[in-house]
Amino acid sequence: MTVTEDAPVGEIATLNVTIRIKRMNPEGTPARAPGESYWEEFHVEAHATDRVLDALHTIKWQEDGSLTFRRSCAHGVCGSDAMRINAKNRLACKALLKDLNPSRPITVEPIAGLPVVKDLVVDMEPFFASYREIMPFLVTTGHAPTRERLQSPEDRAKFDDTTKCILCAACTTACPVFWTDGQYFGPQAIVGAHRFIFDSRDEGQWDRLEILNDKAGVWKCRTAFNCTEACPRGIEVTKAISEVKRALTTGEF
Ligand code: SF4
Numbered sequence: 001m002t003v004t005e006d007a008p009v010g011e012i013a014t015l016n017v018t019i020r021i022k023r024m025n026p027e028g029t030p031a032r033a034p035g036e037s038y039w040e041e042f043h044v045e046a047h048a049t050d051r052v053l054d055a056l057h058t059i060k061w062q063e064d065g066s067l068t069f070r071r072s073c074a075h076g077v078c079g080s081d082a083m084r085i086n087a088k089n090r091l092a093c094k095a096l097l098k099d100l101n102p103s104r105p106i107t108v109e110p111i112a113g114l115p116v117v118k119d120l121v122v123d124m125e126p127f128f129a130s131y132r133e134i135m136p137f138l139v140t141t142g143h144a145p146t147r148e149r150l151q152s153p154e155d156r157a158k159f160d161d162t163t164k165c166i167l168c169a170a171c172t173t174a175c176p177v178f179w180t181d182g183q184y185f186g187p188q189a190i191v192g193a194h195r196f197i198f199d200s201r202d203e204g205q206w207d208r209l210e211i212l213n214d215k216a217g218v219w220k221c222r223t224a225f226n227c228t229e230a231c232p233r234g235i236e237v238t239k240a241i242s243e244v245k246r247a248l249t250t251g252e253f
C-alpha cells in the first residue's frame with residue numbers, strides 16, 4: 001500500500017491496494033476448465049475512503065469486464081452484495097478499504113454454502129426457499145379491517161430488531177450448521193419468522209412455530225454466534241433464535 005501522507009487539506013489520501021478475488025467461470029476460459037475456481041489478483045488505485053464495491057467497479061470497468069458480482073443500491077439497503085471479504089461476511093458497499101488492513105492483499109470470495117454461479121455470484125434460491133417456508137407475510141382471519149390495525153409501542157418493540165433484515169444472507173452463509181448440515185433453514189429464515197411470530201397483529205404464529213419446530217428448524221442452531229457477528233444491520237440474530245426457542249417451549253410470545 002502506498003498512502004499519500006501529505007495530501008493537502010481537503011483532499012483524500014490515495015492507496016494502491018491489491019484485491020485478490022476468487023473466481024469461477026462455468027464456461028471456462030482459455031486457461032481454465034469449466035467450473036474451475038482460482039484466485040486472481042488485481043492492483044487498484046483507490047481513495048482511502050473507497051469501499052470494496054468501488055474497487056470491484058474499478059476492476060470491472062477498467063481491467064476485466066468479465067468480473068461478475070451483484071450489487072444494486074450501493075448503500076447497504078438492498079442486501080445484494082454480501083461477500084466474504086478478508087474471511088468475514090460483509091456487504092461490499094459498506095466495507096471501507098482503509099478498515100481492511102490494505103497493506104496486505106484484500107481477499108474477496110463468494111459467500112459460502114450456496115452454489116457459485118459465476119465469480120462472486122451465488123445461487124440464492126435455496127436461501128429464499130427457506131424464507132418462503134416460514135410464510136413471511138401477515139396472516140389474519142375475518143373481514144378486512146376498515147381502519148389500520150393498532151399496536152402499542154411496547155408490542156411493536158418486541159420485533160423491532162428483526163424488521164431491519166435486508167435478506168442479504170450474510171448470517172445464513174456464515175453459519176457452520178448451514179454449511180455442513182444440508183437441511184437447516186438457517187438463521188435468516190428464523191429472523192424472518194421472528195418478525196411475525198412476535199407481531200401482536202399476526203394470527204399465524206403457531207403455524208410458523210410448528211414449521212420451525214421441524215428437524216430443519218431452530219433446534220439445529222448450536223449458538224455459534226457467527227450469524228450475529230456477520231449481520232450488517234446489527235440484528236441480534238442469535239437472541240432472536242433463542243426467543244423463538246423459548247416461545248416453542250413456553251408457548252409465550
Ligand atoms: Fe442479512 Fe442480517 Fe437479515 Fe441475516 S439477519 S439476512 S445478515 S440483514
Ligand code: F3S
Binds near residue numbers: 186221227
Ligand atoms: Fe448458526 Fe447463528 Fe446458531 S451461526 S449455529 S444460527 S447462533
Ligand code: FES
Binds near residue numbers: 070071076092094
Ligand atoms: Fe445494496 Fe450493498 S449494493 S446493500
